Amino acid sequence: MTELISIADCRQHVDQEVRMHVWLTDKRSSGKIVFLQLRDGTAFFQGVVRKNAVSDEVFEIAKSLHQEASFYIKGTVHQDERSHFRYEIQISDLKLITNNEGYPIGNKEHGIEFLLDHRHLWLRSKRPFAIMRIRNTIFKATVDFFENEGFVKFDAPIFMHSAPEGTTELFHTEYFGGDAYLSQSGQLYGEVGAEAFGKIFTFGPTFRAEESKTRRHLTEFWMMEPEMAWMHQDESLDLQERFLSYVTGQVLKHCQYELEILGRDSQKLEPAAQGNYTRLSYDDAVKILQDDGRDFKWGDDFGAPDEAFISEKFDRPFFIVNYPTTIKPFYMKKNPDNPKEYLCADVLAPEGYGEIMGGSERESDYETLLKQIHEAGLNENDYSWYLDLRRYGSVPHSGFGMGFERVIAWICKLDHVREAIPFPRMINRLEP
Numbered sequence: 001m002t003e004l005i006s007i008a009d010c011r012q013h014v015d016q017e018v019r020m021h022v023w024l025t026d027k028r029s030s031g032k033i034v035f036l037q038l039r040d041g042t043a044f045f046q047g048v049v050r051k052n053a054v055s056d057e058v059f060e061i062a063k064s065l066h067q068e069a070s071f072y073i074k075g076t077v078h079q080d081e082r083s084h085f086r087y088e089i090q091i092s093d094l095k096l097i098t099n100n101e102g103y104p105i106g107n108k109e110h111g112i113e114f115l116l117d118h119r120h121l122w123l124r125s126k127r128p129f130a131i132m133r134i135r136n137t138i139f140k141a142t143v144d145f146f147e148n149e150g151f152v153k154f155d156a157p158i159f160m161h162s163a164p165e166g167t168t169e170l171f172h173t174e175y176f177g178g179d180a181y182l183s184q185s186g187q188l189y190g191e192v193g194a195e196a197f198g199k200i201f202t203f204g205p206t207f208r209a210e211e212s213k214t215r216r217h218l219t220e221f222w223m224m225e226p227e228m229a230w231m232h233q234d235e236s237l238d239l240q241e242r243f244l245s246y247v248t249g250q251v252l253k254h255c256q257y258e259l260e261i262l263g264r265d266s267q268k269l270e271p272a273a274q275g276n277y278t279r280l281s282y283d284d285a286v287k288i289l290q291d292d293g294r295d296f297k298w299g300d301d302f303g304a305p306d307e308a309f310i311s312e313k314f315d316r317p318f319f320i321v322n323y324p325t326t327i328k329p330f331y332m333k334k335n336p337d338n339p340k341e342y343l344c345a346d347v348l349a350p351e352g353y354g355e356i357m358g359g360s361e362r363e364s365d366y367e368t369l370l371k372q373i374h375e376a377g378l379n380e381n382d383y384s385w386y387l388d389l390r391r392y393g394s395v396p397h398s399g400f401g402m403g404f405e406r407v408i409a410w411i412c413k414l415d416h417v418r419e420a421i422p423f424p425r426m427i428n429r430l431e432p
């Protein structure tokens with residue numbers, strides 16, 4: 001029987017007869033020939049139906065196809081240097097599965113709200129296709145990287161009783177007559193994993209009840225959080241740099257077709273794959289803003305416009321290290337040389353994207369951590385198991401968190417993180 005292949009595998013089947021399972025994205029016909037634009041989830045390409053190469057019945061079906069019709073085809077793959085995909089298929093047979101009129105998304109410009117309302121269908125279009133494929137490559141690269149570095153994948157819970165990243169951004173839910181919150185970070189559980197397995201990473205959904213309607217905030221996003229026992233902050237920065245270089249390198253290696261669909265200049269990503277990321281101090285970042293005449297005082301947190309301004313100056317990701325303690329969470333370790341700052345760093349992406357990752361060395365001394373819990377206005381009883389990690393076998397340790405959609409938005413050069421996740425959740429969007 002003729003081999004069943006995916007569109008993406010065409011290059012290994014040039015001039016061969018093959019079978020495929022496809023959907024129609026667009027159609028054009030002129031008398032004796034019908035051009036079908038096809039997709040199968042692996043790529044997009046053109047099928048050609050010639051009147052004299054198929055039965056009358058098949059030619060009539062080809063002419064009658066509506067957008068998103070689904071069908072089986074048989075035909076011969078040819079090289080087609082004019083097309084973006086570089087291959088096409090001369091169809092010899094076609095068997096219809098469904099063919100309904102009225103697909104709401106046409107091959108024309110639609111507004112973003114309309115497209116988001118139809119996200120369940122829009123995901124079939126070229127642009128979301130390319131973004132989701134790149135998302136998948138980044139996911140795989142992340143898992144491969146940490147596995148190669150000897151990390152264990154460790155799963156944190158979603159229902160939480162305590163707040164790692166501040167109490168104002170928690171989604172509350174009732175829990176059998178008591179209270180629970182949706183996880184805003186798996187980190188504290190990641191620290192448990194680090195003391196049990198040495199090096200771990202968590203990867204899962206994260207929830208923030210932030211009332212931010214910005215281009216970089218979702219209420220539900222995915223975070224990847226490595227945690228490393230026996231590791232100080234400097235080594236963690238080295239690891240973060242190796243990690244991001246590897247991920248961008250893998251996208252450049254495997255996703256040229258997708259980057260081309262997005263019109264993303266892949267040369268702009270090459271410096272990121274080369275490493276050598278600048279480590280800028282918080283103090284120097286403040287100077288950059290002040291030298292530009294901005295109203296920014298030492299101790300302020302960077303807003304999105306501040307980060308965008310600084311990040312325009314770099315051609316690859318860079319670190320801002322050692323922020324004031326007043327603007328970062330309670331679990332970080334203070335810099336022994338300057339107790340006004342933590343041993344922490346954010347990673348900012350270039351081209352105006354700003355923060356994509358953040359991390360720190362963790363406070364590993366019991367008494368100091370307890371003091372920092374009190375200073376943050378938190379109840380030590382909520383953190384008793386976390387404090388146990390400092391009672392028994394406490395060691396220096398560090399970790400960080402990657403905002404998955406933020407990294408995708410930068411790599412794909414998206415205007416908004418909502419396009420980086422299959423079903424975005426924002427203040428004003430819970431459907432589809």
Ligand code: 4AD
Nearest residue numbers: 185187217218221225356357358359400401403406
């Ligand atoms: O900076 P954040 O809040 O850090 C943490 O949660 C730490 N526990 C991480 C760690 O050290 N293990 O969040 C980490 C990253 C940010 O750098 C950002 O990329 C992303 O998560 N992020 C968001 N992404 C989309 N929408 C939001 N509302 C986000 N908030 C944070």
Ligand code: MG
Nearest residue numbers: 346355357358
């Ligand atoms: Mg942060």
